[in-house]
Amino acid sequence: MRGHDRPGLRAKVAASAAALMLASWTGAVVANEPGHPIPGQIGLQTSVTPIMDSITAFHDGLLMWTISGIVLLVLVLLIVVMLRFNAKRNPRPSTNTHNTLVEVLWTVVPIIILIVIAVPSFGVLSDQLTIPDGQRKYLGSNIFSFGEVDVPAPALTIKATGYTWYWNYEYVDQAKAFDSNILSDADAAATGQPRLLGVDNMLVVPVDTTIRMQITADPVGVIHAFAVPSFGIRIDAVPGRLNETWFNARKVGVYYGQCSELCGKDHAFMPIGVRVVTQEEFATWMAALEAGNVASANATLTASAAQ
Numbered sequence: 565m566r567g568h569d570r571p572g573l574r575a576k577v578a579a580s581a582a583a584l585m586l587a588s589w590t591g592a593v594v595a596n597e598p599g600h601p602i603p604g605q606i607g608l609q610t611s612v613t614p615i616m617d618s619i620t621a622f623h624d625g626l627l628m629w630t631i632s633g634i635v636l637l638v639l640v641l642l643i644v645v646m647l648r649f650n651a652k653r654n655p656r657p658s659t660n661t662h663n664t665l666v667e668v669l670w671t672v673v674p675i676i677i678l679i680v681i682a683v684p685s686f687g688v689l690s691d692q693l694t695i696p697d698g699q700r701k702y703l704g705s706n707i708f709s710f711g712e713v714d715v716p717a718p719a720l721t722i723k724a725t726g727y728t729w730y731w732n733y734e735y736v737d738q739a740k741a742f743d744s745n746i747l748s749d750a751d752a753a754a755t756g757q758p759r760l761l762g763v764d765n766m767l768v769v770p771v772d773t774t775i776r777m778q779i780t781a782d783p784v785g786v787i788h789a790f791a792v793p794s795f796g797i798r799i800d801a802v803p804g805r806l807n808e809t810w811f812n813a814r815k816v817g818v819y820y821g822q823c824s825e826l827c828g829k830d831h832a833f834m835p836i837g838v839r840v841v842t843q844e845e846f847a848t849w850m851a852a853l854e855a856g857n858v859a860s861a862n863a864t865l866t867a868s869a870a871q
């Protein structure tokens with residue numbers, strides 16, 4: 565009786581595993597909107613900037629096709645070897661050691677593949693590191709073009725400094741700065757923020773605005789890295805060095821990132837929280853920050869930190 569049940573059970577398990585995989589796959593496309601990772605997520609976080617558009621197009625398009633092609637080729641070769649050249653089918657192996665054509669091919673074809681991958685890769689890299697001047701065109705999701713996306717020049721400069729172990733955000737032109745610390749599990753839950761990503765004071769920026777990000781680290785500290793996946797930002801924070809990158813977020817919301825350089829004992833506990841608000845909300849927030857402090861500024865924003 566039990567023996568008969570097993571195939572049915574196995575089929576059920578297989579079906580639910582397939583459904584789970586499908587659900588998490590489609591979930592990766594749809595439900596990871598909130599700007600932070602979700603359980604069961606496959607794939608990259610939803611893009612809200614031109615740079616992340618490029619990274620997503622590069623990964624989901626060219627890289628995925630290249631990888632899949634290579635995996636299929638190797639699989640086919642392995643199957644051919646197993647079927648045609650096993651000891652039974654092929655008792656007396658050939659004694660060949662060289663084949664010039666095959667050797668040239670397995671050298672030249674990978675070189676061509678690497679060049680094809682390198683072209684958009686360097687394009688995206690130079691987009692990330694070139695601050696918009698209002699003239700330059702960016703690749704966006706069309707990574708094989710010469711640039712089609714217009715990006716306005718930066719309207720705001722923010723300096724993020726990595727300390728051991730928290731971030732400090734300075735609005736350079738306004739000469740206003742505040743620290744951003746991780747929240748305890750209880751406080752994160754109370755404010756509707758994800759565990760280990762929630763912060764007390766988020767970096768607040770206006771939507772549809774180019775932000776120049778200057779990244780550095782405590783002069784007497786260690787190297788960190790400032791990374792926000794939904795923005796396509798990841799850049800080292802090095803003591804005594806000012807690195808620059810930029811982003812222009814097109815969607816209001818809360819986006820999380822983490823320190824991405826193994827920096828020491830609390831490396832895992834210095835998350836980055838960025839709150840993208842409307843232009844009006846930002847103007848009110850900034851006025852309150854300039855008149856008072858970060859607490860009074862944050863009080864002007866709607867209570868819930870989560871979307």
Ligand SMILES: [Cu+2]
Pocket residue numbers: 726787788789823824825826827828831834
């Ligand atoms: Cu760090």
